[in-house]
Amino acid sequence: MEIKKGQGRFIFFCLAPAVILFIxxxxxxxxxxxxxxxxxxxxxxxxxxxxxxxNFEKLFHSDKFYQAFQNSLLLIILVTIITFAFALVFASVxxxxxxKGQNLLRVIFYIPNILSVVVxxxxxxxxxxxxxxxLNAILNLFRGAASDPTLWLGDQKIVIFSLAGAMIWQAIGYxxxxxxxxxxxxxxxxxxxxxxEGAGRMHQFFTITIPLIWTNIRTTLTFFVISTINMxxxxxxxxxxxxxxxxxxxxxxxxxxxxxxxxxYGYGMAIGVIVFLFSFALAAILNAVTSREHLEY
Amino acid sequence: xxxxxxxALTAALSLSLAAxxxxxxxxxxxxSTDATNTSKNSNSTAExxxxxxxxxxxxxxxDVWKEVISGFEKxxxxxxxxxxxxxxxxxxxxxxxxxxDFPDVIHLAVGQPKxxxxxxxxxxxxxxxxxxxxxxxxxxSVTVKEKLxxxxxxxxxxxxxxxxxxxxxxxxxxxxxxxxxxxxxxEKGWSVPTTWDEMWALGDKAKADGIALFSYPTTGYFDSFFxxxxxxxxxxxxxxxxxxxxxxxxxxPEATQAFDIINKLATYTEKTVPANGNxxxxxxxxQLILDNKAIFMPNxxxxxxxxxxxxxAEGFKWGFTALPAVKTGGDRFSYTFFxxxxxxxxxxxxxxAKQFITYLYSxxxxxxxxxxxxxxxxxxxxxxxxxxxxxxxxxYDGGAKAAMGAFATTEPVEGVSISxxxxxxxxxxxxxxxxxxxxxxAITKASDQLRGALK
Numbered sequence: 190m191e192i193k194k195g196q197g198r199f200i201f202f203c204l205a206p207a208v209i210l211f212i213x214x215x216x217x218x219x220x221x222x223x224x225x226x227x228x229x230x231x232x233x234x235x236x237x238x239x240x241x242x243x244n245f246e247k248l249f250h251s252d253k254f255y256q257a258f259q260n261s262l263l264l265i266i267l268v269t270i271i272t273f274a275f276a277l278v279f280a281s282v283x284x285x286x287x288x289k290g291q292n293l294l295r296v297i298f299y300i301p302n303i304l305s306v307v308v309x310x311x312x313x314x315x316x317x318x319x320x321x322x323x324l325n326a327i328l329n330l331f332r333g334a335a336s337d338p339t340l341w342l343g344d345q346k347i348v349i350f351s352l353a354g355a356m357i358w359q360a361i362g363y364x365x366x367x368x369x370x371x372x373x374x375x376x377x378x379x380x381x382x383x384x385x386e387g388a389g390r391m392h393q394f395f396t397i398t399i400p401l402i403w404t405n406i407r408t409t410l411t412f413f414v415i416s417t418i419n420m421x422x423x424x425x426x427x428x429x430x431x432x433x434x435x436x437x438x439x440x441x442x443x444x445x446x447x448x449x450x451x452x453x454y455g456y457g458m459a460i461g462v463i464v465f466l467f468s469f470a471l472a473a474i475l476n477a478v479t480s481r482e483h484l485e486y
Numbered sequence: 487x488x489x490x491x492x493x494a495l496t497a498a499l500s501l502s503l504a505a506x507x508x509x510x511x512x513x514x515x516x517x518s519t520d521a522t523n524t525s526k527n528s529n530s531t532a533e534x535x536x537x538x539x540x541x542x543x544x545x546x547x548x549d550v551w552k553e554v555i556s557g558f559e560k561x562x563x564x565x566x567x568x569x570x571x572x573x574x575x576x577x578x579x580x581x582x583x584x585x586x587d588f589p590d591v592i593h594l595a596v597g598q599p600k601x602x603x604x605x606x607x608x609x610x611x612x613x614x615x616x617x618x619x620x621x622x623x624x625x626x627s628v629t630v631k632e633k634l635x636x637x638x639x640x641x642x643x644x645x646x647x648x649x650x651x652x653x654x655x656x657x658x659x660x661x662x663x664x665x666x667x668x669x670x671x672x673e674k675g676w677s678v679p680t681t682w683d684e685m686w687a688l689g690d691k692a693k694a695d696g697i698a699l700f701s702y703p704t705t706g707y708f709d710s711f712f713x714x715x716x717x718x719x720x721x722x723x724x725x726x727x728x729x730x731x732x733x734x735x736x737x738x739p740e741a742t743q744a745f746d747i748i749n750k751l752a753t754y755t756e757k758t759v760p761a762n763g764n765x766x767x768x769x770x771x772x773q774l775i776l777d778n779k780a781i782f783m784p785n786x787x788x789x790x791x792x793x794x795x796x797x798x799a800e801g802f803k804w805g806f807t808a809l810p811a812v813k814t815g816g817d818r819f820s821y822t823f824f825x826x827x828x829x830x831x832x833x834x835x836x837x838x839a840k841q842f843i844t845y846l847y848s849x850x851x852x853x854x855x856x857x858x859x860x861x862x863x864x865x866x867x868x869x870x871x872x873x874x875x876x877x878x879x880x881x882y883d884g885g886a887k888a889a890m891g892a893f894a895t896t897e898p899v900e901g902v903s904i905s906x907x908x909x910x911x912x913x914x915x916x917x918x919x920x921x922x923x924x925x926x927x928a929i930t931k932a933s934d935q936l937r938g939a940l941k
Contacts, residue, residue: 231605343761430764433913
């Protein structure tokens with residue numbers, strides 16, 4: 190009995206530091222966000238008034254919020270699908286095929302990840318520049334230099350896709366490395382026997398590679414949701430500032446604008462709560478939809 | 487034995503964690519005793535009093551503040567000024583203020599992205615500084631009010647609640663207007679337009695030469711432009727009404743005239759401007775002027791320093807003019823942008839802070855500021871300037887009237903930003919994503935929402 194008691198205490202003390210840290214740095218701040226979303230508060234002083242769910246009510250009647258929501262959702266979908274497809278294909282090519290300079294290619298694909306978002310934004314701002322940018326210069330080869338330049342960051346209809354382009358370029362390398370890591374674990378013998386059975390490359394890709402890295406794919410889908418929400422804020426701040434005329438406003442940039450510039454910290458926190466619930470729900474849905482029987486090899 | 491050892495280790499671990507917590511507590515309590523000390527000290531003049539100054543580091547640099555402070559400390563023995571000067575001031579002083587530790591005096595203008603000053607105005611968290619105006623400037627025989635250029639303390643910015651009380655004191659000011667390449671106009675034999683009709687005629691002439699009439703750094707620069715334009719179309723009284731969101735004001739003939747001018751100007755704007763109209767690429771829009779690709783842009787005197795190292799067309803020479811008049815012989819306005827210094831309501835040494843602000847208007851301090859190009863609205867200050875600045879600050883001598891003020895302060899209205907609605911939409915007018923009617927409708931809606939929240 191005495192030993193058991195001692196053991197319990199030992200376990201308690203072992204766990205205590207981690208649990209305390211978890212509560213102090215994760216649980217309490219999260220609860221605080223929820224609590225603050227029910228106040229009308231400027232954010233800099235300690236004067237606040239409790240307003241209940243008013244902030245949420247206003248949020249659901251705000252066109253600007255819906256625009257930010259729409260933009261975020263579009264970016265999540267676009268960036269996830271395109272990055273996913275490219276990363277998977279590149280990973281498979283680099284790990285299955287014998288290419289010259291394979292290692293160099295790996296490094297090149299990974300470089301965007303090492304660069305800071307500000308640098309990437311500067312690079313893309315230069316590429317998208319209407320007068321001296323790379324993209325318009327290439328297009329001018331086909332359509333003649335006299336034509337009106339395309340405003341990649343100025344035309345409200347295309348600016349969100351320009352942002353997506355930069356985000357995809359930045360993300361591919363990271364996910365490619367993740368997929369390559371799990372592809373490396375697939376036993377070579379499976380491919381050999383498939384070869385003997387006469388299965389082509391495409392067939393092998395869909396029936397061997399994808400099912401065997403499925404758990405990894407599911408994890409990365411959650412990553413896609415979270416990182417797109419976070420990264421889109423950085424890209425928007427560094428590339429367009431939410432403009433022109435609010436057409437690239439995303440969740441977090443709108444939250445920042447309201448919380449600070451518009452002195453509505455409580456309202457900003459209400460946006461934070463929605464983003465929190467939304468990303469949680471989306472990740473859960475993705476997890477449920479992609480649930481498959483676990484394959485062993 | 488092993489169990490004892492591991493228990494001891496765990497205990498040590500959790501103890502060290504507890505010690506961490508204990509430390510922070512004792513730290514914070516020590517700062518709070520410091521604070522009480524200072525408040526005690528402020529009562530007894532014999533001991534050192536500490537004034538906490540927080541100032542945004544701008545293009546004028548931080549050294550100038552240090553020089554002014556050493557002057558203030560010399561003139562007031564027993565006073566020590568503790569400074570926080572930072573480019574992201576809000577992040578540095580914000581956390582302390584949330585826990586009740588406020589600087590005594592803050593030099594931070596309205597219109598910053600983090601909106602700290604606006605938040606204090608909206609929360610009624612400012613000290614009344616009206617009595618500073620009647621205080622005598624140290625070492626001189628005049629009061630602050632007598633020294634200031636008239637009008638600067640009668641604006642909706644300095645008196646945010648419209649009750650005649652001044653809560654923010656005007657600091658460095660800068661006339662704004664249209665900047666252009668005087669060399670280009672001379673070379674082409676074009677004259678600077680004095681009315682909007684002449685402006686459009688010039689725009690058509692320039693178009694034939696492949697030069698656009700207009701560029702703007704970001705839509706944010708339309709604030710000074712719009713305020714000056716409202717003064718031109720309807721006079722100061724109309725401007726004040728508009729700034730207070732008076733019902734139906736945006737449908738008035740005066741407002742319609744202003745909207746028409748901006749909408750027409752949008753069609754004369756260089757096409758690529760909206761693509762670079764953000765805080766990272768706006769210099770490309772300013773570069774259009776230096777490269778003779780556009781003629782005019784709304785800006786402030788700081789642009790000369792900002793573009794100081796940029797390449798420019800041959801024969802380039804800065805030119806600066808007030809907005810053209812709406813009719814021949816009509817008034818021309820130039821909006822005056824100025825920074826503000828203020829005292830939080832919860833500052834512990836408000837009296838000392840007021841003394842400090844008074845000192846800032848002394849000839850001694852003004853001279854130090856002027857050395858780096860920071861000009862205060864003190865009578866006769868402009869005539870002491872040299873070079874480009876002399877030309878810019880003499881704009882009001884050339885017949886242009888000064889416009890001051892901004893949209894009136896309201897309680898925060900969630901999701902409604904009048905500046906985004908009025909100025910931000912100009913991008914959409916240029917790209918033709920929105921029509922003038924949609925623009926006016928959005929302004930009216932925002933204005934209606936803000937009217938109810940007026941202070």
